[in-house]
Amino acid sequence: MGKRIDEREWEQATLEALPYEPDDKLRRYAEKLEEIKPHLIIWARESVPDPANWGILNSFGSYAMEEKNHWGAACRCTACGETFTAGYKNKQILMLQMEDGLLLDGWTDGEEPETVSFDVSGNKRETMTCPMCGTEGELIRRSRINGRSLTVQIAELTKIGTTTVILYWLATRWLEKTGYSSVTAAARCATAVSPSGRVIRYGTGTDGKWRKIGRWNDPETMPYCEGGGFYMKSTGAYMFCNVEDMTGTTGEKTAIDTYFKAKDALCASSYLKIWSKNRSIEALVKTGGAAIASDYVRARMRYSYSTDMAGMDLREKKPHRILGVGKVDYRFIVSHAWTLQLVGAFKDYRKIFPKTTAAEFTAWGKQIDPTGIDRFTPFFSDGLGRICSYIEKQKTDAVHYLDYRRMLRSLCEMTERETELTQEEKFPRDLRNAHDRVSDALTAIRIEQKKIGTSKECRTFAEMKKKYAPLEWKNGEYCIVIPESPAELVREGAVLHHCVGGYASQHCRGQMIFFVRHARRPERSWFTLNEDVNGSKVHRIQLHGYGNEYAHGKRLSIPKEVTDFVQAWETDVLAPYLLKNNRRTTA
Numbered sequence: 001m002g003k004r005i006d007e008r009e010w011e012q013a014t015l016e017a018l019p020y021e022p023d024d025k026l027r028r029y030a031e032k033l034e035e036i037k038p039h040l041i042i043w044a045r046e047s048v049p050d051p052a053n054w055g056i057l058n059s060f061g062s063y064a065m066e067e068k069n070h071w072g073a074a075c076r077c078t079a080c081g082e083t084f085t086a087g088y089k090n091k092q093i094l095m096l097q098m099e100d101g102l103l104l105d106g107w108t109d110g111e112e113p114e115t116v117s118f119d120v121s122g123n124k125r126e127t128m129t130c131p132m133c134g135t136e137g138e139l140i141r142r143s144r145i146n147g148r149s150l151t152v153q154i155a156e157l158t159k160i161g162t163t164t165v166i167l168y169w170l171a172t173r174w175l176e177k178t179g180y181s182s183v184t185a186a187a188r189c190a191t192a193v194s195p196s197g198r199v200i201r202y203g204t205g206t207d208g209k210w211r212k213i214g215r216w217n218d219p220e221t222m223p224y225c226e227g228g229g230f231y232m233k234s235t236g237a238y239m240f241c242n243v244e245d246m247t248g249t250t251g252e253k254t255a256i257d258t259y260f261k262a263k264d265a266l267c268a269s270s271y272l273k274i275w276s277k278n279r280s281i282e283a284l285v286k287t288g289g290a291a292i293a294s295d296y297v298r299a300r301m302r303y304s305y306s307t308d309m310a311g312m313d314l315r316e317k318k319p320h321r322i323l324g325v326g327k328v329d330y331r332f333i334v335s336h337a338w339t340l341q342l343v344g345a346f347k348d349y350r351k352i353f354p355k356t357t358a359a360e361f362t363a364w365g366k367q368i369d370p371t372g373i374d375r376f377t378p379f380f381s382d383g384l385g386r387i388c389s390y391i392e393k394q395k396t397d398a399v400h401y402l403d404y405r406r407m408l409r410s411l412c413e414m415t416e417r418e419t420e421l422t423q424e425e426k427f428p429r430d431l432r433n434a435h436d437r438v439s440d441a442l443t444a445i446r447i448e449q450k451k452i453g454t455s456k457e458c459r460t461f462a463e464m465k466k467k468y469a470p471l472e473w474k475n476g477e478y479c480i481v482i483p484e485s486p487a488e489l490v491r492e493g494a495v496l497h498h499c500v501g502g503y504a505s506q507h508c509r510g511q512m513i514f515f516v517r518h519a520r521r522p523e524r525s526w527f528t529l530n531e532d533v534n535g536s537k538v539h540r541i542q543l544h545g546y547g548n549e550y551a552h553g554k555r556l557s558i559p560k561e562v563t564d565f566v567q568a569w570e571t572d573v574l575a576p577y578l579l580k581n582n583r584r585t586t587a
């Protein structure tokens with residue numbers, strides 16, 4: 001009981017101690033962030049002096065009196081703070097460009113061949129190199145910037161007394177006619193670690209005052225936007241570690257400081273939340289696995305609360321056991337900055353080839369596919385070593401081979417092939433040839449599908465399946481199935497090597513296609529029956545099986561059981577149906 005009261009006191013004390021203003025270190029950090037300090041060239045239409053007249057008039061000593069002005073553009077660069085002038089015509093800013101590419105300060109009428117123009121007519125972003133300092137800046141009209149702001153979120157790891165806290169600040173820079181204001185920072189929310197290791201969230205309400213909040217979203221995933229901001233609904237945060245040493249603080253055993261300093265680590269508050277439930281994640285971060293921990297945090301936030309992500313098990317204490325790999329592999333994995341996804345792929349591979357090391361796996365990855373070895377996951381069983389040497393021998397690249405294998409897989413799916421691929425199919429002697437062959441076959445099927453797959457036909461197919469449902473029949477070993485979609489017809493045609501794929505429109509007009517199949521395997525193509533259901537009497541058009549009964553040059557006959565079955569269906573099911581539904585009633 002005593003402990004619980006301590007915690008409540010701690011919660012209250014922390015609430016009272018949360019700051020409303022950032023300290024100097026954070027302010028200096030915010031001032032330097034380029035994201036809220038882009039280089040701009042602020043321009044306005046103004047009457048500007050003509051530099052050509054300037055010099056002459058100066059020599060007369062009557063500069064002010066006879067200075068000749070034109071309508072041009074007055075510009076100011078936020079990188080150097082200097083001002084310069086340019087010409088302006090038809091929503092274009094005009095400048096003279098010297099041979100070395102530098103722009104010349106001064107008005108121009110745009111008649112000279114050295115003129116370059118900058119389109120400032122619309123919302124298109126146009127940049128210009130400042131003639132004074134050479135910095136590239138975005139051209140922006142002065143009247144557009146006033147009152148606008150740029151905001152970023154900063155997550156600051158710090159301590160309040162002995163409490164470890166992450167403070168979230170919204171740092172804003174307002175744009176003014178002359179350039180920028182200095183940065184202002186407003187406290188947004190905070191995450192604190194309690195003495196017993198609970199993770200508590202605080203937020204500022206509409207009154208700006210700190211309060212404890214129950215709902216738990218990671219501040220990095222909550223969009224922030226300021227009125228008049230350039231960018232709306234931004235997320236994420238800059239991570240600023242404002243604490244030298246965590247010793248003696250409530251977060252001492254969280255490794256949050258290491259997490260904060262790691263490259264690409266995200267969602268620090270969610271990391272703490274996970275730590276509060278599975279403390280062994282600290283071991284992972286402490287031993288160089290911060291990037292993997294960060295992947296894990298994000299995956300957990302996105303998907304679920306399962307403790308088994310990529311086979312990672314936080315009930316284990318030792319970091320290599322958490323990942324489910326050996327010590328040597330673990331050291332290799334963290335020193336080579338593996339992603340959690342890669343760890344998952346590696347472990348999948350090891351289910352097939354248990355002796356593979358992380359070093360080997362990386363070497364193959366580098367050789368065949370630097371963008372992600374996990375794209376090869378479906379083909380792991382062929383062995384990455386084998387795939388590597390094959391690709392090398394074929395003098396091709398992984399993308400080409402992957403493309404071939406994926407097409408081959410689609411082809412097998414579309415034709416419902418069930419037999420294993422042969423070695424020659426997996427590793428064809430001539431990849432280029434095989435690739436083209438598979439590609440042609442796929443294209444042919446797709447064209448066929450397109451030809452008959454109009455959405456109107458699809459609707460009709462579905463309606464017919466419903467309307468003629470009483471005609472579906474199972475008797476003994478066999479059954480009659482009505483196709484569901486044009487695509488099913490195409491598949492039937494592809495599997496049985498006949499032309500039923502082209503019968504979609506006939507089917508819709510009542511010269512219906514029925515599938516004759518084994519009752520135990522109704523999904524598998526066998527025989528195709530074509531019946532005219534428009535009349536009041538049975539009218540069979542055709543009944544065919546594989547290749548219209550021609551296979552390998554031999555004429556095959558339809559088994560008697562099948563013809564008997566179809567006949568029985570026609571007599572017992574189709575005939576009564578047609579008689580009942582299609583007989584013309586006489587007056």
Ligand SMILES: [Zn+2]
Pocket residue numbers: 077078079080081082130131132133134135
């Ligand atoms: Zn400049």
